[in-house]
Amino acid sequence: MRLRYSATGVVAASVAVALVLGFPTNWKKAPVPEALAVISDWQPASLQEPVAPVQLLTVLSSTAVEPETVGWSPEPPARPVFDFASFKAALPVQTWSGTLSTGETLDSLLSTAGLSAPDRAEVALALAAEYDLRKLKPGYTLEVETSPSGFLRRVVLSVDAGVQIEGVFAEEIATRKIVPEPDLVLRAADTTVETSIFATLASAGIPPRFAVDMAEMLGGTVDFRRDLTGGEKLQLMWREATLGDQVIRQPRLSFAALTINEALFEIVWPDDNSGNATIFVDGELLRVFAQPVKGARLSSVYGNRRHPVYGDVRMHTGVDFAAPHGTPVYTTAPGRISFIGRRGGYGRVIEVTHGTDTMTRYAHLSSVPESLAIGDRVAAGDNIGRVGATGTATGPNLHYEVRVDGRPTDPMSEERLAEAASAAGPNPNVHARLKNSRTQLSGLLDQGVTKAKSERL
Template sequence: MKLGLVAAFAIGTGFALALVLGFQTIWNKPPAPQAIARVADWQPSQMQILGSLDKSPSSVFVETVELAPVLRDYDPPTPPDLNIALPQIAPPTLIWSGEISAGETLDALLSKAGLSARDRAEVALALEAEYDLRRLKPGYRLEVETSTLGALQRVVLSVEAGVQIEAVFLDRITTRRITPEPELIEHAADTTVQTSISATLASAGIPARFAVDLAEMLGGTVDFRRDLKGGERLQLMWRETMVGDEMIAQPSLSFATLTVDESIYEIIWPEDDSGNATIMIDGELLRVFAQPVNGARLSSVYGNRRHPIYGDIRMHTGVDFAAPRGTPVYATAPGRISYIGQRGGYGLVVEIAHGSDTMTLYSHLDSVPNELSVGQRLSAGDNIGRVGSTGTATGPNLHYEVRVDGRPTNPMTEDFLASAEGQIDKRADILPRLESLRAQFTALLDLDDPHSNPERL
């Protein structure tokens, strides 16, 4: 009896404990999502059998079962688009850059970049396809791009005038010349001469090289030391060729006016860079100067000077034009070639006879065209050679002389260059051009900023 009571008590206690634990579990369990609850509550519609079971199977059919609401409303996810283009990730590269020094070769610079002999040879061949490597100069820059494993990928050679030669080494080697589009910017200045032309230009922020250009044009007409006392009016208009913020060529004068006493000298430089500048005085043609080397710097004038090599004082019988080796040299007046060859300290020389009493001499030449011959007739502006440093010379330059009756004379004072070709008659259009330049100069001065008149080349 007692055992039965104990057993019944144990069973009751266990049942009660199970109920408590069950209710606690249900109480603590989070509610089911609504979608799952709807699925749990769903029941299929009652199937209706039409007809009698004893009929043929074809006459018995079942009503379509209603789909569960959750499944009917279910919108399956859209699979990802496997055709989406992935971003291109460039492989890591190493870039080396350097500058060609005086006396340094391209091969030596490429060796500094760590290229093998085979790669250096390939680079030279690729660049040579677009650029004559014999024209390399100190200051040219080289950029070499390689992979992290050392494989050559790209080389860029930056040369003169902002031009770049690019060689790409991928599946095949391709080379191209990249030429930037330059801007031609015009400037104008109206100033007063101080102690000298050079000091005047420096104080006004005008390129100092224009002092040489003015001396070249007016040296035989105006004595800058004696005639300029200070206070003379000087007006200049010039061009600068720019790529971005970099000037890629020497600035060049297009128009200049100098008032000395009561005389007004006006100089008109040509638009075609031929070097044949026209000099006017009080609106009348004075003379035309035909320059033998375009864009050159007048490095030494006619007269006594200390010899740059021997150190003593000697008579300099011509004028020197400093210019890069290979710059073309032109005949300054029509005539016949009287001599081609070596002549002592003059080096390689071309002499041209202009009539019976006048001769021009061009020396230190690097080369002469093969088709040139003694006795050949030339016109002003014909190419007769290239600037060099043959003979007694400290560097590439053209020594230019004018001799009358065998005696050297100052080339800056000789008027035969204007009259020998009848250039005065051919300059009938000079007055309209002079008026145009005067108006252009005035318009530039009226601008608040002369730099704001760019013209695309």
Template structure:
């Protein structure tokens, strides 16, 4: 039964297929539209053969008549190599620094830095060749730069006035002295005296050491204890040597003006390093004075005191100026050298006669200029020796005396030297210096005021 059904199905399918073929044949005999017929005839144009460019770097193998091919080497393109050398890399360094304590040696400081005995000895030898290590004092500093494995790379000793002694390790340990190249800067300031000149300067942030210079210059003219009532105005102009923000050495006074009891006292210092100053009262020259040691600290005054060596109370016949060994000592007034040599506890001494009755004595000197001879004429400000500690002295200082008819007189109050120096002054030049100093002071004070006002705003 199933076979009959399958056969009937096949007969139906075959009949349907024959009928479809007959119908399609009839349809295909219908005419084709011309546009379609034309489009059916189109074909793309043949492509042009590729052109091969000749190059100097690549050539095809050429066929020989016998059918073999010749192979030619292909030249390599030139290659430029960049500079691939690596920059030198400095090893990482470590820095250690500290100041020298009182009584401490360079070896002790380097030992504290962790250096071995051989390195310490080598460094001390190199630096000692450039600087006398016996002159080390508190405030000097040592800086050690070393590699991370502890090997020293550089050692620097910083001493006074911005001077540094540097020792650098290499194939050999080399040392050199580095001197600063300072810039001279001028400053101005104003202070009001309430209790003392020293306190007034300190309050106004002006170097308080200028109180010594003012006391020395005006000591024989003004009695500061009696004449100062309080409220007096003081204006100063000074110079400082600067290496960047660091001050080199001590500041130097250039001009000072002080109103006392209705009178205007003015002082103008020369800029030639002599320490010589002219004193004016109400615009007229009063006297000329040259201090014996420029910028020194007055460490002991005239009168009875406890002797620093012997411990008993005795008369101090002069004044002492504490200063570094070798600081120039200058004549305070014109005169003639009457003595060069040694006098017991005074040590090495130079004495200068100023007329028939006045003599100045400069004691404890470390040296005297080779060209200075007895009987030689000297002027105020001339160098006649160097600060030292010869004779009975506790340290480097100048003991300065003024003797009148053989009797010691207070150098800060006696006027005879000032009168001798005044005869040397040229009033025209002195008044010109005063005018220039006043103008510079006014200019600098205006500049300082404007700068301070701007900072406050």
């Protein structure tokens, strides 16, 4: 029985292998109906893009949205920023004001105003950003604004020349320096010399330092101690920068006329700060004085004087020109730079040699151009530095010296000023300036007042 089943399995397997290997068959297929063949061959047509434009979609019944922005959603409105400054400005203000007295500090004055220690420290830092608090002097005023609850809002420090330092304390602290725009007032005076020009000016209410300015110009020509005997006619015209009734700057002479022994000496200072004053005798040009610092004020002349720092009387070997820190300094004559550096009490110095025997020295400089070097040639009027207070000096000024064969000479002497006039050359406008000055002075004096119309600087 078992043997028969085995034989049957072998036969079946043989038939299957024959079929797989392609054993030939003659089986026939039945024909496919025509309708069924057509259906089997059918394929759908390709899709075409629509011809009509896509209509805008209406969002929320009113907003037209392009197809590509269908997924867009509007941003929420920005959160409004609260204006703290305007809010505080609308609050009521309490104002306190005080004046710095001798020996008082800024901190003690702020304490008197009722500010807390943190607020006082904040005020000091804010003001120091615009002003050197080491320069505070008695008489300066302080104004403090606070809210009724004591919140610090504003501080104003008033210093010299009408300048104010303002600090505003809001979300951010803001500090600024307020420099007022002064008026330029023209004044004139007609007086008679008594014992000295200095005493005459002081008694007439005219700035006494004008005596120094005149000595600068007429030194070497007029000996004020010997030639002035009293009764000489003196006329002056000058400008003052004012804020209201307060003079906030040093006045500057514009014109001076002095009659000595029937000789009329006239001095015209330029209005353009060129520094070149002209001196006339009886209407004829005597000389031109070219200053190394344009528009500067002569603060000390050549000769024996009481030293402003040490207090003793000693020889002053040059002249000093007071001017703001950083004012340009110019050479007075062509030459060659022979020294750049420091010399004791002179501070930072530049020395220029002129020929073999003459040297000019410019001292107390704050800076010197890096491009300058020893041996460089310079022309008259070249910038060689800036005014400073280096060395032994009480404030920014230029100490100017002229040395001949190593010995100091008066830069304002007749010989030195004549050389300056020669170097300046003829100027056809000098006589026109003299005529204009005479006319202006006469007009002011005819008004019967010592104050003319105010002009904006």
